[in-house]
Amino acid sequence: MPEKIIEVRQLSKxxxxxxxxxxxxxxxxxxxxxxxxxxxxxxxxxxxxxxxxLIKPDSGTVEIFGESITTHRESILGRIGSxxxxxxxxxxxxxxxxxxxxxxxxxxPSSKQEIYKMLDFVGLGGREKDKFAGFSHGMKQRLGIAxxxxxxxxxxxxxxxxxxxxxQGIIDIRNLILRLKNEQNKTVxxxxxxxAEIELICNRMVIINKGLxxxxxxxxxxxxxxNLILRLEASPxxxxxxxxxxxxxxxxxxNVGDSSVQFPIEKSEIxxxxxxxxxxxxxIYSLEAKRTLEDYFIKIVNQ
Amino acid sequence: MILINSIYNEIIKIALKPRSYLGLAAITVLVGVIQFxxxxxxxxxxxxxxxxxxxxxxxxxxVLNGNLVAFIILQMLLVxxxxxxxxxxxxxxxxxxxxxxIRMLATKPISRVQLLLSKFIAxxxxxxxxxxxxxxxxxxxxxxxxGTGDMMVLNSDGLVILQEADVNWRYLGGxxxxxxxxxTVSSLSICLSCFxxxxxxxxxxxxxxxxxxxxxxxLDVRVFDPIKPYLFTTxxxxxxxxxxxxLPLSAIWRSVGVLxxxxxxxxxxSLYTFHRKDIQS
Numbered sequence: 001m002p003e004k005i006i007e008v009r010q011l012s013k014x015x016x017x018x019x020x021x022x023x024x025x026x027x028x029x030x031x032x033x034x035x036x037x038x039x040x041x042x043x044x045x046x047x048x049x050x051x052x053x054l055i056k057p058d059s060g061t062v063e064i065f066g067e068s069i070t071t072h073r074e075s076i077l078g079r080i081g082s083x084x085x086x087x088x089x090x091x092x093x094x095x096x097x098x099x100x101x102x103x104x105x106x107x108x109p110s111s112k113q114e115i116y117k118m119l120d121f122v123g124l125g126g127r128e129k130d131k132f133a134g135f136s137h138g139m140k141q142r143l144g145i146a147x148x149x150x151x152x153x154x155x156x157x158x159x160x161x162x163x164x165x166x167x168q169g170i171i172d173i174r175n176l177i178l179r180l181k182n183e184q185n186k187t188v189x190x191x192x193x194x195x196a197e198i199e200l201i202c203n204r205m206v207i208i209n210k211g212l213x214x215x216x217x218x219x220x221x222x223x224x225x226x227n228l229i230l231r232l233e234a235s236p237x238x239x240x241x242x243x244x245x246x247x248x249x250x251x252x253x254x255n256v257g258d259s260s261v262q263f264p265i266e267k268s269e270i271x272x273x274x275x276x277x278x279x280x281x282x283x284i285y286s287l288e289a290k291r292t293l294e295d296y297f298i299k300i301v302n303q
Numbered sequence: 304m305i306l307i308n309s310i311y312n313e314i315i316k317i318a319l320k321p322r323s324y325l326g327l328a329a330i331t332v333l334v335g336v337i338q339f340x341x342x343x344x345x346x347x348x349x350x351x352x353x354x355x356x357x358x359x360x361x362x363x364x365x366v367l368n369g370n371l372v373a374f375i376i377l378q379m380l381l382v383x384x385x386x387x388x389x390x391x392x393x394x395x396x397x398x399x400x401x402x403x404x405i406r407m408l409a410t411k412p413i414s415r416v417q418l419l420l421s422k423f424i425a426x427x428x429x430x431x432x433x434x435x436x437x438x439x440x441x442x443x444x445x446x447x448x449x450g451t452g453d454m455m456v457l458n459s460d461g462l463v464i465l466q467e468a469d470v471n472w473r474y475l476g477g478x479x480x481x482x483x484x485x486x487t488v489s490s491l492s493i494c495l496s497c498f499x500x501x502x503x504x505x506x507x508x509x510x511x512x513x514x515x516x517x518x519x520x521x522l523d524v525r526v527f528d529p530i531k532p533y534l535f536t537t538x539x540x541x542x543x544x545x546x547x548x549x550l551p552l553s554a555i556w557r558s559v560g561v562l563x564x565x566x567x568x569x570x571x572x573s574l575y576t577f578h579r580k581d582i583q584s
Contacts, residue, residue, distance in 0.1 A: 052410045053410075054581070054582040055581035055582065055583065073414070074412040074414060075412070084406055084410065085403075085406075088403025088406065090316065090402070092321065093319060097315070097319070101312045101315065104312055105308055105312065105408070105411045105418075106412065107305070107411075109308070
């Protein structure tokens, strides 16, 4: 059993009469890239703020590296690097000066060379002396990542790290997270609205909604359920639709362009359907069975 | 060590923030304007004051010297300086909350008490620099421009003449008490800064408190008499006591005591509030 890095038990937090988080529990293990999913207002940011000791929970416990964040705050925070919501820096200071300031109180102050190397690593080489105020959103995110990694933390907490980035920026951050996991065996907790991103990067995840943790487990296990969406590209399409109705009169499909439809199906039904369509002289160009995290997420959240 | 690093950070942030130089620039301009005015037409102002004594006293030598000019300047400006201090210190916590950087700082392995203490200390250092600059501009530049000599001070007890050799230590003492008074303003603004995420609010609130307390202190209403001795604004002009003869030591120590007590209370309230605060910005 891998070492448990984060253990959150029955975490609850109320702001006035609003219950932001209610009874949230989850565990993150060493080497996990752990997805933290939930719609807006689900309580993700509140939970992450509790992990970083920014807000104090009303009840429940947060243990990181086997110790309580309440009693061992400083020693735990020294081993965490985080971006919460968005990286905010001093607008009137340069990229270098900003990193220097945060590094000085990180517990492991970095040398000038280390800061320059980190800026280079996140693609901000040559922009060291530029003021933060003049940075694009992508550059701000990169500087945030640099700040997170500079003191070589064991646990990295990234809250929506790809928000507002261009496609190349998203790929870069994604690759960076995978490198951190694969090359340095870092543990990453990733909160994101980009469900495809979670699907691509994370090995484990928790879904929370309305302040409650709904489901937790391996991404692959949660994705491999029996209920699938099948996308069929066939010709002629009117004949294919008639055949589908003949095969199952209750079938309801969505049109995807002129030559495709998609509909829910059980995994065990796919061979019989394929055989039936061929017997009806339908030309099948493609059959794509999928169960996306998005489908799963929407289904879970709407329950 | 992390406290020292944090103090260094705070000093760097103040030093690199353009707003920090506004106070120093304002002092330079204001003192310069007053010195220019006194140089141009100072003797007529002095004659207006001394005319009432001329039947009994004869004034000889350089009456309008640097020592007197500095006193006039301090009397005129030490009322405005709190605004210049609050402009920087009132922003130290709430400005970070408004920018979002307080969130970044609070996720670092430094205790909130150390983080806030470093801001109080940096605020104190900035206040000291403001006072020192005020001293350089008024006393040092004043003496360079107007020369030196015995100092004539008109206070509530009448005219006091201080020997030239007896003046410098009085200025040192006066500036020390003025620093303590301004540090109280700094502490008040940082304390108010802990209650809000708005960077302008604490600055306006600090000036409002000073204005309110000053009005209460000057109103001749008996109901306010019991609280007047405990208002910090009552003791903000305590620096002037150093230019009385004999020196009212008990009054000076009382003022120092009230100001120190204010600082202790304000810093304690700030630490308690900041330690318990949920950082949601």
